[in-house]
Amino acid sequence: MPLTHFTLTRPADGHVYHFTAQGSRHGKLAYRRDDADLWIQWHPAWGWIAPDAAGEPAGMSFSTPRTLQNGRPPQGAWVSRKGDKSLVYDLRWGAGAC
DSSP states (O other): OOOOEEEEEETTTTEEEEEEEEEEETTEEEEEETTSSOEEEEETTTEEEEEOTTSSEEEEESSSOGGGOOSSOOSEEEEEEETTEEEEEEEEEOOSOO
16 A cells, blocks of 8 residues: 655654655655645655755655665654754654545
């Protein structure tokens, strides 16, 4: 069964972001954040990433190297970069729709 949604939780303050499958990228489902035009998608060179406007990684899995990633964004620690700041998130898969 394909992964339809997941959450990213920021442990520092407990804020939760919901992502839902919308379309595909490079042959795998792509996921859009429900409240913003931010994506997590497959990138052939980097694996699962949250791309910036140029398509380069602005966020990625910290716990699962690209060589061990499969058809869905890996659960566990993710790190994002925003300017000179880095934030840690915890990605957890969901079942069904958000």
